[in-house]
Amino acid sequence: MEKQTSRKSLASKAVVVTVFAATLITAARMHGAASREQSASPQEVKIDNFSFSTPELTVAAGTEVTWVNRDDIPHTVFSEDGSFHSKALDTDDKYTFKFAKPGTYHYFCSIHPKMTGEIIVK
Amino acid sequence: MKRDEIIYDHDHNHDGVDRRGFLKCMTWAGTGALCVMRGGVLSSYALGEASKKKMAGDLSFVQISDSHMGFNKPANPDVRATLQVALDRIDALATKPEFLIHTGDITHLSRPEQFDTVGQMLTGKDVFYVPGEHDNIDDNGKGYLDRFGKNTQGAGWYSFDKKGVHFIGLVNVVNLKAGGLGTLGPEQLEWLEKDVKHLSHSTPIVVFAHIPLWTVYQDWGWGTEDSGQALSYLKKFGSVTVLNGHIHQIMQKVEGNITFHTACSTAFPQPQPGAASGPGPMKVPPEQLRGLLGITDVNYVRGKHALAVIDSTLA
Numbered sequence A: 001m002e003k004q005t006s007r008k009s010l011a012s013k014a015v016v017v018t019v020f021a022a023t024l025i026t027a028a029r030m031h032g033a034a035s036r037e038q039s040a041s042p043q044e045v046k047i048d049n050f051s052f053s054t055p056e057l058t059v060a061a062g063t064e065v066t067w068v069n070r071d072d073i074p075h076t077v078f079s080e081d082g083s084f085h086s087k088a089l090d091t092d093d094k095y096t097f098k099f100a101k102p103g104t105y106h107y108f109c110s111i112h113p114k115m116t117g118e119i120i121v122k
Numbered sequence B: 001m002k003r004d005e006i007i008y009d010h011d012h013n014h015d016g017v018d019r020r021g022f023l024k025c026m027t028w029a030g031t032g033a034l035c036v037m038r039g040g041v042l043s044s045y046a047l048g049e050a051s052k053k054k055m056a057g058d059l060s061f062v063q064i065s066d067s068h069m070g071f072n073k074p075a076n077p078d079v080r081a082t083l084q085v086a087l088d089r090i091d092a093l094a095t096k097p098e099f100l101i102h103t104g105d106i107t108h109l110s111r112p113e114q115f116d117t118v119g120q121m122l123t124g125k126d127v128f129y130v131p132g133e134h135d136n137i138d139d140n141g142k143g144y145l146d147r148f149g150k151n152t153q154g155a156g157w158y159s160f161d162k163k164g165v166h167f168i169g170l171v172n173v174v175n176l177k178a179g180g181l182g183t184l185g186p187e188q189l190e191w192l193e194k195d196v197k198h199l200s201h202s203t204p205i206v207v208f209a210h211i212p213l214w215t216v217y218q219d220w221g222w223g224t225e226d227s228g229q230a231l232s233y234l235k236k237f238g239s240v241t242v243l244n245g246h247i248h249q250i251m252q253k254v255e256g257n258i259t260f261h262t263a264c265s266t267a268f269p270q271p272q273p274g275a276a277s278g279p280g281p282m283k284v285p286p287e288q289l290r291g292l293l294g295i296t297d298v299n300y301v302r303g304k305h306a307l308a309v310i311d312s313t314l315a
Helices: A002-030 A032-037 B047-052 B079-092 B112-121 B142-148 B186-197 B227-232 B286-292
Strands: A043-048 A056-059 A063-069 A094-099 A103-108 A116-121 B023-027 B059-064 B099-102 B127-129 B158-162 B165-169 B205-209 B240-244 B250-255 B258-262 B294-300 B307-313
Touching (some): A043 A056, A056 A063, B059 B079, B079 B112, B079 B286, B127 B142, B127 B165, B165 B186, B186 B227
Parallel strands (some): B059 B099, B165 B205
Antiparallel strands (some): A063 A094, A103 A116, B023 B250, B059 B294, B158 B165, B250 B258, B294 B307
């Protein structure tokens, strides 16, 4: 019984979320910049000269973000909460992580910790 | 072209520590530049002078740094060759060094073959190492510790005595925190406090670590979060010399009883603090490269409070 109720409740929530999302998409279409940031299409963050090219990136849940190291020096992508981390990326190496859950993910280069960035998943 | 560059001579804004008599100046290696601090303890000369002149003293040793074995980008496509030049220069010194200190970033990517190449090139030499952040990639420092960190504590710190001088090798490249600088950590600090506690105040101290133990440039992470704590344990000593690498250029500073010194890389130069948007490797014309790479020759004269530090270039 309890399970069913729970499902029912989830289903009604899903409808609300869908409507909300549709409203968001409409709103996003009206504001070009916002729609680019919140697209679910794969996103790329370049690493060059000891920095992340887009230190703050906003994406939709489910977006794959790929970091590509264009620097002469190896770097890593380490989330502060330990939810994801790459191995050392040498020049032109890439690392991809799919952000399934909404939230703000702070990350840094564990070799050069002054390099920081965040992914905001909506 | 030879030129001297004093970049700035008074700057203590980066670390929030009040300092008097603070002098930070910088000489470009390879230019024959001289940086003299009156009442201080450091002098640097060009290699030509250093290699020919017999230096008076009880102990001399050489510092090399940042060999980055495995690096092959345009800033220096052959780091093996430039390390070899440094070793040849060391062999040619009129004053034979008793040992070498390597202040880290032995390798570029902590790969076994990169460690082994440097180990083989330095075979037959007495070398004391500390790791750089590039020697601690993806393996928690195991590759480094297995080869160069035997009989050390924790992540690789240790001390030893040579001819009355107490040497301390510190590790400030592990457990780095987002947005932060180099870190020594409480366990190492505790060890350091005990290590120097029973030494007499007149014992000359040489501390070596990869990342500078003074804040050279905070924006680029060129400093160590808890170095102040470490240095507080060394305040009682009459002579303390701190040797670092990491920033691939020569910088010197005197603060009270402590002389700070960073060495050139044998692999590639990096820009002056703030002189570029980031600290990436400097690409210089090939004929200039060796003038920007170097070794550091340290000569200790017993009975004086000074360690003469001489930086030499590979040009």
